[in-house]
Amino acid sequence: MSTTALTHHVRLLAGPGHRHDEILTPAALDFVGRLAGAFGERRRELLKERRRLALRLASGSPLDFPMVTSAVRDDPTWRVAPPAPGLTDRRVEITGPPDRRMAVNALNSGAQVWMADFEDATAPLWDNVIGGQLNLLDAIERRIDFTTAEGKEYRLGENLATIVVRPRGWHLDEEHLEYGGRPVPAALVDFGLYFFHCARRQIDAGRGPYFYLPKLENRYEARLWNDVFVLAQELLGIPRGTIRATVLIETITAAFEMEEILYELREHSAGLNAGRWDYLFSLIKTFGHRTDFLLPDRAKVTMTAPFMRAYTELLVRTCHKRGAHAIGGMAAQVPGKDPATNQAALATVRLDKEREAEDGFDGSWVAHPGLVPLCREVFDGVLGARPHQLDRTRDDVEVSPADLLSVRRISGPPTPEGVRTNISVALRYFAAWLRGQGAVAVNGLMEDAATAEIARVQIWQWLRHRVIDRETVEEILDDEVAALGAEYPWALVEDIRALFERTALTGELPLFFTPDAYTRHLVRRTEAQA
Ligand SMILES: CC(=O)SCCNC(=O)CCNC(=O)[C@H](O)C(C)(C)COP(=O)(O)OP(=O)(O)OC[C@H]1O[C@@H](n2cnc3c(N)ncnc32)[C@H](O)[C@@H]1OP(=O)(O)O
Numbered sequence: 001m002s003t004t005a006l007t008h009h010v011r012l013l014a015g016p017g018h019r020h021d022e023i024l025t026p027a028a029l030d031f032v033g034r035l036a037g038a039f040g041e042r043r044r045e046l047l048k049e050r051r052r053l054a055l056r057l058a059s060g061s062p063l064d065f066p067m068v069t070s071a072v073r074d075d076p077t078w079r080v081a082p083p084a085p086g087l088t089d090r091r092v093e094i095t096g097p098p099d100r101r102m103a104v105n106a107l108n109s110g111a112q113v114w115m116a117d118f119e120d121a122t123a124p125l126w127d128n129v130i131g132g133q134l135n136l137l138d139a140i141e142r143r144i145d146f147t148t149a150e151g152k153e154y155r156l157g158e159n160l161a162t163i164v165v166r167p168r169g170w171h172l173d174e175e176h177l178e179y180g181g182r183p184v185p186a187a188l189v190d191f192g193l194y195f196f197h198c199a200r201r202q203i204d205a206g207r208g209p210y211f212y213l214p215k216l217e218n219r220y221e222a223r224l225w226n227d228v229f230v231l232a233q234e235l236l237g238i239p240r241g242t243i244r245a246t247v248l249i250e251t252i253t254a255a256f257e258m259e260e261i262l263y264e265l266r267e268h269s270a271g272l273n274a275g276r277w278d279y280l281f282s283l284i285k286t287f288g289h290r291t292d293f294l295l296p297d298r299a300k301v302t303m304t305a306p307f308m309r310a311y312t313e314l315l316v317r318t319c320h321k322r323g324a325h326a327i328g329g330m331a332a333q334v335p336g337k338d339p340a341t342n343q344a345a346l347a348t349v350r351l352d353k354e355r356e357a358e359d360g361f362d363g364s365w366v367a368h369p370g371l372v373p374l375c376r377e378v379f380d381g382v383l384g385a386r387p388h389q390l391d392r393t394r395d396d397v398e399v400s401p402a403d404l405l406s407v408r409r410i411s412g413p414p415t416p417e418g419v420r421t422n423i424s425v426a427l428r429y430f431a432a433w434l435r436g437q438g439a440v441a442v443n444g445l446m447e448d449a450a451t452a453e454i455a456r457v458q459i460w461q462w463l464r465h466r467v468i469d470r471e472t473v474e475e476i477l478d479d480e481v482a483a484l485g486a487e488y489p490w491a492l493v494e495d496i497r498a499l500f501e502r503t504a505l506t507g508e509l510p511l512f513f514t515p516d517a518y519t520r521h522l523v524r525r526t527e528a529q530a
């Protein structure tokens, strides 16, 4: 785009940062402004609709596969676009924030795909947002190599994972950019900046602009993304259908519209992913007021629970019926230093990947480079030389609304350890997030925004149904806060406690903890720069 055509003025409300000017060029900001101008209002309406539906469900409306779209589901003829270059074989996908060191490690990890994550694994400090974009650009330009002060070298190898970027969800704003007097939707910032700088470069390198789309709640949100893609391609003169996007099915309402979501995005779709952690969070959040949705300790809600199996089985069936990849989710165990714990963690992850591969998934996620060989070995065992198993149509799978919602079959009271673990994990994750780190290992488990959300909403749910009492929670909270006080400055610990109290101990459950924490703690606005 030529600079003479710049008309969509985006106000920059952040101070200068190292090399930020390479990303925040006038033309790139204008491009983001065009997207915000074209889609900002629709996104606001869709967020309002989320709240309306939540109220309807809370007041007893049933959740079912939509009647109005039965023609889409019953039409056997349509398929999604064929796999794009670099996305045919996706047996191992590593995920992580687009931090410079992790970018090099992930790209070299031997995984087929690197999911560069601005959502669950990133705390959206402005410098993380723009630094992440710079790291992606540098990686694609092969100028990301560096040596640490200790002399450790980070160099890109020859066989690199395909980059798939996960922008932030529709619910988040980017407060450092304003368009028309409002913050720009964070999703359009992450998508727009990456697309503007890297789409053409990726195509020239024989890949393409690829995305993971998080936290969608329904087909209208998928349609919005599709329209964003169509306009973005048109504005940059990139052929329509070049983008590919894999949608995370990680909300309970989206599970009822998997086929419709593929249909809306069919010319850009690269499949669906079973985002198990946000899915559980969504289930608790949506039905938290109902006693038949009371869940036991998080550790007891595994992927073999009948309602979780119904969800993953339906996902594989839906994808393969439409020629789309089905990608498995994240086992939380990460390798650690202790050999015995390590062995147990690897065994748990292996079982998880084996079940996914046998169920028909075409690949799966790992959170750590140490898990890449394991995941590859498991999927190699099932796929062999085939790049995927799209031909496994899973016609045997029949899933009803009751199967997806029959949570009661695994319910039971929380244990004292379960309560303490949730409080401790939420606090420890908040501590990391407020300091700009979006994923951490806590007790051998990967914790990110999605798992932290489960921790806080379970406390809220248990309190609401009086299966635990407020005094017990306050006592544990005091203990855990005191433990944090030994590790972190007291002012930070007070912020963490207050954040937990505002998001877990209130009558009205906040939909996400991130907007509150972001606005209060991560935003550093200055006067407009231009
Ligand atoms: C619910 C969901 O959405 S899942 C997807 C979102 N969540 C994620 O992506 C989490 C991804 N994983 C991670 O962020 C990390 O593995 C963590 C934070 C859990 C643990 O990280 P660490 O404490 O650094 O682990 P550890 O010390 O074992 O790391 C060893 C090396 O592996 C690297 N590494 C660890 N995980 C990753 C990763 N996911 N990608 C690339 N490199 C990684 C580390 O950078 C480190 O490299 P170095 O030796 O060059 O310094």
Ligand SMILES: O=CC(=O)O
Binding pocket: 120, 248, 250, 274, 275, 276, 277, 278, 279, 329, 330, 450
């Ligand atoms: O994004 C993945 C999830 O499990 O949540």
Ligand SMILES: [Mg+2]
Binding pocket: 120, 214, 215, 248, 250, 275, 277, 278, 450
């Ligand atoms: Mg998620």
